[in-house]
Amino acid sequence: MAVITYREALNQALREEMSRDERVFLIGEEVAEYDGAYKVSKGLLEEFGKWRVRDAPIAELGFAGLGVGAAMTGLRPIVEFMTWNFALLAIDQIVNSAAKLHQMSGGQYNVPIVFRGPGGAALMLAAQHSQALEPWFAYVPGLKVCSPATPYDAKGLLKSAVRDDDPVVFIEGELLYNVKGEVPEEEYVVPIGSADVKRAGSDVTIVAYGKMVHESLVAAERLAAEDGLEAEVVDLRTVRPVDLSTVLESVRKTNRVVVAEEGWPVGNVGAQLTDDIQREAFDDLDAPVARVSALDVPVPYARNLEKLVVPSADHILAAARHVGYIT
Amino acid sequence: MATKERVTRAKTKMEKPRDGEGFLGLGHEELREVLRLMLLSRRFEEKAAESYQMGKIGGFCHLYIGQEAVAAGALTPLREDDYVITGYRDHALALVRGVAPKAVMAELYGRVDGCSKGMGGSMHLFERSLNFMGGHAIVGGHLPLAAGVGYAIRYREGDQVVLCAFGDAAVNIGSFHEALNMAAKWELPVIYLIENNAYGMGTDIRRTAAISQLVDRACAYEGLAARQVDGMDVMAVRAATEEAIELAREEHRPSLIEALCYRYMGHSMSDPSHGTYRSRDEVERWRKDDPILCFSDRLVEGGVISREEYEEMDRAAIAEAEEAAAFAEQSPSPEPADLYRYVYSDVYPHGADRRDLWR
Numbered sequence: 001m002a003v004i005t006y007r008e009a010l011n012q013a014l015r016e017e018m019s020r021d022e023r024v025f026l027i028g029e030e031v032a033e034y035d036g037a038y039k040v041s042k043g044l045l046e047e048f049g050k051w052r053v054r055d056a057p058i059a060e061l062g063f064a065g066l067g068v069g070a071a072m073t074g075l076r077p078i079v080e081f082m083t084w085n086f087a088l089l090a091i092d093q094i095v096n097s098a099a100k101l102h103q104m105s106g107g108q109y110n111v112p113i114v115f116r117g118p119g120g121a122a123l124m125l126a127a128q129h130s131q132a133l134e135p136w137f138a139y140v141p142g143l144k145v146c147s148p149a150t151p152y153d154a155k156g157l158l159k160s161a162v163r164d165d166d167p168v169v170f171i172e173g174e175l176l177y178n179v180k181g182e183v184p185e186e187e188y189v190v191p192i193g194s195a196d197v198k199r200a201g202s203d204v205t206i207v208a209y210g211k212m213v214h215e216s217l218v219a220a221e222r223l224a225a226e227d228g229l230e231a232e233v234v235d236l237r238t239v240r241p242v243d244l245s246t247v248l249e250s251v252r253k254t255n256r257v258v259v260a261e262e263g264w265p266v267g268n269v270g271a272q273l274t275d276d277i278q279r280e281a282f283d284d285l286d287a288p289v290a291r292v293s294a295l296d297v298p299v300p301y302a303r304n305l306e307k308l309v310v311p312s313a314d315h316i317l318a319a320a321r322h323v324g325y326i327t
Numbered sequence: 328m329a330t331k332e333r334v335t336r337a338k339t340k341m342e343k344p345r346d347g348e349g350f351l352g353l354g355h356e357e358l359r360e361v362l363r364l365m366l367l368s369r370r371f372e373e374k375a376a377e378s379y380q381m382g383k384i385g386g387f388c389h390l391y392i393g394q395e396a397v398a399a400g401a402l403t404p405l406r407e408d409d410y411v412i413t414g415y416r417d418h419a420l421a422l423v424r425g426v427a428p429k430a431v432m433a434e435l436y437g438r439v440d441g442c443s444k445g446m447g448g449s450m451h452l453f454e455r456s457l458n459f460m461g462g463h464a465i466v467g468g469h470l471p472l473a474a475g476v477g478y479a480i481r482y483r484e485g486d487q488v489v490l491c492a493f494g495d496a497a498v499n500i501g502s503f504h505e506a507l508n509m510a511a512k513w514e515l516p517v518i519y520l521i522e523n524n525a526y527g528m529g530t531d532i533r534r535t536a537a538i539s540q541l542v543d544r545a546c547a548y549e550g551l552a553a554r555q556v557d558g559m560d561v562m563a564v565r566a567a568t569e570e571a572i573e574l575a576r577e578e579h580r581p582s583l584i585e586a587l588c589y590r591y592m593g594h595s596m597s598d599p600s601h602g603t604y605r606s607r608d609e610v611e612r613w614r615k616d617d618p619i620l621c622f623s624d625r626l627v628e629g630g631v632i633s634r635e636e637y638e639e640m641d642r643a644a645i646a647e648a649e650e651a652a653a654f655a656e657q658s659p660s661p662e663p664a665d666l667y668r669y670v671y672s673d674v675y676p677h678g679a680d681r682r683d684l685w686r
Contacts, residue, residue: 025482051481051482054513057505057508057509057512059501059505059508059509061471061501061502061505062474062501062502062505062506062508062509063471063505063509064471065468065469065470065471065472065474065475065502065505065506066471066472066474066475066478066506066509067475068471068472068475069471069472069473069474069475069476069477069478069479070475070476070478070479070482071475072460072475072476073410073476073480074479075479075482077475092465092468092502093468093471096465097463097465097468097472101461102669102670102671102672103446103669104443104446104451104453104461104462105443105446105447105451105455105461105462105669106441106442106443106444106445106446106447106453107444107446107668107669107672108453108454109453109455109460109461110672141670142670142671144676165671165673166672166673193676240676241676
């Protein structure tokens with residue numbers, strides 16, 4: 001199997017889907033002539049031309065809405081936000097238009113659109129460029145929300161998102177674009193709404209998505225080496241709809257759970273998941289569910305402070321020891 | 328105070344400016360149909376107001392009464408395969424576009440036979456078979472959608488056009504500028520139509536817009552044709568729209584049309600017609616220029632329709648509104664089982680709805 005980067009995997013998904021279906025087009029800032037701010041759309045303008053790879057003005061609300069309108073006529077737009085921080089300008093179109101039209105029209109207008117781009121903290125980008133916003137969108141019925149961790153999942157999930165008949169919010173990891181992984185040459189898709197066990201284990205379950213999957217895997221290796229406990233790492237891959245059955249299956253095996261995510265703690269994905277777990281698997285739990293998330297502050301610029309705010313393997317390891325009653 | 332004198336000048340950026348004099352070469356049948364649609368809109372909404380007051384229609388209900396010349400003038404020259412998208416004051420546009428009065432009324436009543444199956448209500452009328460794309464209730468939110476429909480037309484190399492209607496207050500919101508910029512830059516076949524009824528809810532547009540003639544906002548976008556018309560004159564609106572359609576269809580040029588009109592009723596059924604923000608006198612002055620009465624007088628004078636035929640047409644419109652209400656009355660409410668039916672286009676994904684079990 002070829003080993004490629006997360007960036008290349010996304011690029012392959014875009015190219016393959018645009019080749020397969022001429023209704024698919026890409027629009028966003030710098031996606032065409034500049035090859036993409038993060039080079040995810042490299043080479044696509046040359047291959048598909050300007051109507052299918054369109055440089056947009058810096059007007060997120062406008063071009064996101066343009067995508068929704070085009071989708072209502074049956075095209076399949078992929079709207080790239082340079083980062084999800086900027087997508088906040090377009091949230092009216094994502095929430096009030098894309099997520100609502102199918103129901104408001106009594107099922108007449110579906111909106112087959114993908115809103116994608118990087119999210120989460122990178123390095124010293126300060127408060128306005130470092131936000132993990134998955135819970136904002138996971139809150140909204142009518143949307144599906146994906147956040148892949150590996151090149152394999154990034155490619156397979158993006159292909160599913162493009163083929164989906166409803167709006168999909170697709171949040172990539174800004175720090176994951178250079179992560180490498182195996183991706184098969186042959187065609188495949190990863191279904192939306194399916195979690196994946198990234199590491200099998202019997203002593204504690206760590207549920208994560210996106211960048212935190214990698215931190216969880218590091219924490220799991222240390223837990224095995226230092227404490228002799230085997231953690232099972234469940235990668236949600238999709239945070240709406242959540243694959244609760246895979247999570248519960250793991251919980252019933254390990255009886256201890258850590259939920260890790262990059263964003264703020266109040267009302268986040270982990271908060272919801274913790275409720276689901278306690279309700280569905282109360283008798284299987286040997287300890288309260290532990291949640292790892294960012295500190296409840298805007299991400300500061302200074303490197304030392306940023307490191308304190310953004311969760312890492314250290315925090316996940318500490319939480320795993322806590323639910324395992326290891327002191 | 329908004330007065331009729333605000334209709335001051337016609338923009339001349341379009342190459343062949345025409346006014347509403349004469350009947351634009353339309354045949355008697357077509358002219359009578361334009362009048363019939365205006366009457367139907369008026370009588371339908373009068374019935375809707377009555378039903379609202381009886382508690383049969385809920386929520387927000389924004390009436391178009393007084394503005395009928397705009398919808399009738401702008402939508403009748405469109406082709407069947409063109410597209411229409413509008414804001415929340417959408418009843419008249421839906422009716423003129425051809426959505427059945429029964430389906431519109433049933434939607435206002437929140438019933439399954441409504442054009443949006445009772446899921447949308449007054450502000451969210453949709454009829455995909457007629458390319459009637461809603462019915463959007465965030466001010467300015469649908470303007471970028473119209474650009475997207477225009478983009479899709481160019482993408483498929485079609486020759487349809489999109490007509491996008493919205494109120495005057497939308498010209499101050501960012502999406503207005505973002506949409507017009509893209510439409511002009513990418514040469515999208517979109518006709519943006521300002522239904523300038525002089526007020527954003529209870530605020531005179533002149534108190535909030537830093538421009539005296541809203542149509543002049545078009546100057547900011549090269550390639551965007553612009554025209555201001557008397558929105559109380561259905562033929563003037565039609566003439567301007569016909570030009571805009573031609574520009575869009577033949578040359579992919581977008582337009583901005585400002586139709587100066589007036590709503591007689593309050594912003595919505597829960598708002599007063601007049602009071603702190605405008606006087607009863609002002610409303611009465613505009614009523615003297617009623618678009619239906621003016622147009623019917625012209626048609627009678629021009630020998631297009633007799634007075635008796637007009638009266639008969641009016642009675643038919645009243646009857647159609649009554650039938651629509653009777654139909655809506657007996658249409659069933661949606662089933663609770665439909666709650667999850669339209670959230671996604673495929674089956675509602677497993678998981679989340681389990682949280683609702685205690686309901």
